[in-house]
Amino acid sequence: MNIHEYQAKQLLTQYGVAVPDGDVCKTPDEAFAAAQKLVAAGHKMLVVKSQIHAGGRGKGTFKSGFKGGVKLCKTAAEAKDLATAMLGNVLVTKQTGPDGRLVSTLLVAAAPNIKKELYLAVLLDRGNSRPLIMASTEGGVDIEEVAEKTPEKIFKEHIDPAVGMMPYQARKIAAALRLRGDAFNAGVKLLPGVYKTWWECDASMVEINPLCIIATPDGKETVVAVDAKISLDDNALFRHKDIMAMRDLAEEAPLEIEASKFQLNYIKLDGSIACLVNGAGLAMSTMDIIQHYGGNPANFLDVGGGASKEQVTAAFKIILSDPNVKGILVNIFGGIMDCNVIATGIVAAVKETGLKLPLVVRLEGNNVAAGKKTLAESGLTLITGDSMADAAQKMVKAVAK
Amino acid sequence: MAILVTPQTKLLVQGITGEFGARHAKLSLDYGTQLVAGVTPGKGGQCFEHGGAKVPIFDTVADAVKQTGATASAVFVPPPFAADAILEGVDAGLDLVVAITEGIPVNDMVKVKRAMEGNSRTRLIGPNCPGIVTPGTGKDSHGGCRIGIAPGYIHKQGNIGVVSRSGTLTYEAVWQLTSRGVGQSTCIGIGGDPVNGTSHLDIIKLFNADPETTGIIMIGEIGGSAEEEAAEWIAKHGKKPVAGFIAGATAPPGRRMGHAGAIISGGKGTAAAKIAAFKAAGIGVAATPSEMADTLLKLM
Numbered sequence: 001m002n003i004h005e006y007q008a009k010q011l012l013t014q015y016g017v018a019v020p021d022g023d024v025c026k027t028p029d030e031a032f033a034a035a036q037k038l039v040a041a042g043h044k045m046l047v048v049k050s051q052i053h054a055g056g057r058g059k060g061t062f063k064s065g066f067k068g069g070v071k072l073c074k075t076a077a078e079a080k081d082l083a084t085a086m087l088g089n090v091l092v093t094k095q096t097g098p099d100g101r102l103v104s105t106l107l108v109a110a111a112p113n114i115k116k117e118l119y120l121a122v123l124l125d126r127g128n129s130r131p132l133i134m135a136s137t138e139g140g141v142d143i144e145e146v147a148e149k150t151p152e153k154i155f156k157e158h159i160d161p162a163v164g165m166m167p168y169q170a171r172k173i174a175a176a177l178r179l180r181g182d183a184f185n186a187g188v189k190l191l192p193g194v195y196k197t198w199w200e201c202d203a204s205m206v207e208i209n210p211l212c213i214i215a216t217p218d219g220k221e222t223v224v225a226v227d228a229k230i231s232l233d234d235n236a237l238f239r240h241k242d243i244m245a246m247r248d249l250a251e252e253a254p255l256e257i258e259a260s261k262f263q264l265n266y267i268k269l270d271g272s273i274a275c276l277v278n279g280a281g282l283a284m285s286t287m288d289i290i291q292h293y294g295g296n297p298a299n300f301l302d303v304g305g306g307a308s309k310e311q312v313t314a315a316f317k318i319i320l321s322d323p324n325v326k327g328i329l330v331n332i333f334g335g336i337m338d339c340n341v342i343a344t345g346i347v348a349a350v351k352e353t354g355l356k357l358p359l360v361v362r363l364e365g366n367n368v369a370a371g372k373k374t375l376a377e378s379g380l381t382l383i384t385g386d387s388m389a390d391a392a393q394k395m396v397k398a399v400a401k
Numbered sequence: 402m403a404i405l406v407t408p409q410t411k412l413l414v415q416g417i418t419g420e421f422g423a424r425h426a427k428l429s430l431d432y433g434t435q436l437v438a439g440v441t442p443g444k445g446g447q448c449f450e451h452g453g454a455k456v457p458i459f460d461t462v463a464d465a466v467k468q469t470g471a472t473a474s475a476v477f478v479p480p481p482f483a484a485d486a487i488l489e490g491v492d493a494g495l496d497l498v499v500a501i502t503e504g505i506p507v508n509d510m511v512k513v514k515r516a517m518e519g520n521s522r523t524r525l526i527g528p529n530c531p532g533i534v535t536p537g538t539g540k541d542s543h544g545g546c547r548i549g550i551a552p553g554y555i556h557k558q559g560n561i562g563v564v565s566r567s568g569t570l571t572y573e574a575v576w577q578l579t580s581r582g583v584g585q586s587t588c589i590g591i592g593g594d595p596v597n598g599t600s601h602l603d604i605i606k607l608f609n610a611d612p613e614t615t616g617i618i619m620i621g622e623i624g625g626s627a628e629e630e631a632a633e634w635i636a637k638h639g640k641k642p643v644a645g646f647i648a649g650a651t652a653p654p655g656r657r658m659g660h661a662g663a664i665i666s667g668g669k670g671t672a673a674a675k676i677a678a679f680k681a682a683g684i685g686v687a688a689t690p691s692e693m694a695d696t697l698l699k700l701m
Binding site for chain 2: 124126127129130131144147148160161162199202204233234235236238239265267269277278279280281282283284285286287288289290291292297300302333335336364365366387388389390392
């Protein structure tokens, strides 16, 4: 699960990580009030930031023509004008795709006097199953590009999960970020908080880009998390009710939300051949074999270990609500499940949904002969495939007609 | 011979009275597996009965091991308690713990791996995996050792080792082999999570050293770099023909494809990179999942 920047900052703040002052706003009036509060606190420069689950906001363009999903300003009146231009409008960035995302929430925050932008992230190193801190003096830019062009500028430090981030490690990372004096001390204080946020919230990734060295009004230097992105381990959400409440359904594809209600794992793609498969590995490779034979998969859909009539019916309905779909390929390896039960479910689902599109079914496994007989005697005009290759080729051919 | 388990292996099931655990405990008994004990805290002293078999239930794994001599465990415990169940098996000195449970928090597995560091006695397979089958010599491979949720009857006793992250894709490969009259030494699903106990490489090393295994099918998927590491090792030390397949060539980056570990992030873990590593190591790459068995048989 992903959360918004303002929510990520709320979590980081709980673990003592410094972020710029600011408030969440849903209306221009709220933005005005938030900005007024910041101005009164002595902040000379403010920033109004669109809250969507996609990067590239600053360089994005609203469908209204207004440019920039992140804008600087100095007064409460300006903040209100910016909020009016952003709220209720759709922001298109390089990560949102052409449909863009509706902006319904803003973060109005102090824009500090930035001396240097750094990069900091915590993630899992799958190679050794340990938490990994990635830090770089090259912040505020695409870190993947830094990793590719100047890998020596990325500093890595593994954390032993038995003891957590030790103070010496925080000092090592702060030094690698070339923090000095007050900023060094601030960094050493901030870093364990970032790690703790990752570990205790069961995050899969905490990314602070940029982490900034800023000048404080009294002329000193410190470090703050100017932007923050957190994604969470879905498997661990059961023990974080507070974080679960941060889920923003408006940011998720409606069909994927619908699918999750039926324990279906559905991801929409842009092809024309829908697939319905049991098991994640088989579902991925069904997509692959469709493409191998010249077709394009319309989705990933894993119905899990079983494939009940209710699930298959729900899956068909979800698949059919995608207007690009021209045919459906069902690929089930019923290892333990009775193939005849699955076949009966498929027949019932086809009848209930009034399916008109070509349907290719490949069944294999337990009691498969009875399953194939049920399909053959159903009176439905479905095509059966003997193997994955056979089914995929028949499907591609049927769609090409 | 086979790797990790033989038809003589004594198995216990953790979570034997849960719906999922009970169902598969019965199927293992039907398959002829030596299921000698169940563990469900609070139900010690009861029996798990199926088809005339009476399997004693214990409160702790340590008790079950002491009383029955079980050396392997299948963990069917729900996700919030699974990490604890795995470490209980490790503490009891089992040779093998196979965690079937899907949906264990990643950080729980990070802790488990850390706690198991330096422990050379217990091997963990999984989590989120179909388990292990060493086929038997009876009808439909009856009499083998079935730990987990794989359908037993699709197997056939023989000499091909199969290792995969996914369940149904493993069954697909096994069924292709069996349909062609080719049997398997041992088939192992190592699981689809980002942190797992045993890697592709660990299993490849075991197959490579097993005199009864004459060929290997290795099935991988997008995400991580375990397949590349296995391929690199095979290039240097592999003694047997290996056929491979990678699932997820059409998966979009940044999306988790069902398995928590199946995700391309930061341009890493792509199918193209893994296929290239396979080819560079002399592994026969199946162009489609329908050709996994044939690709291997051509090499043999």
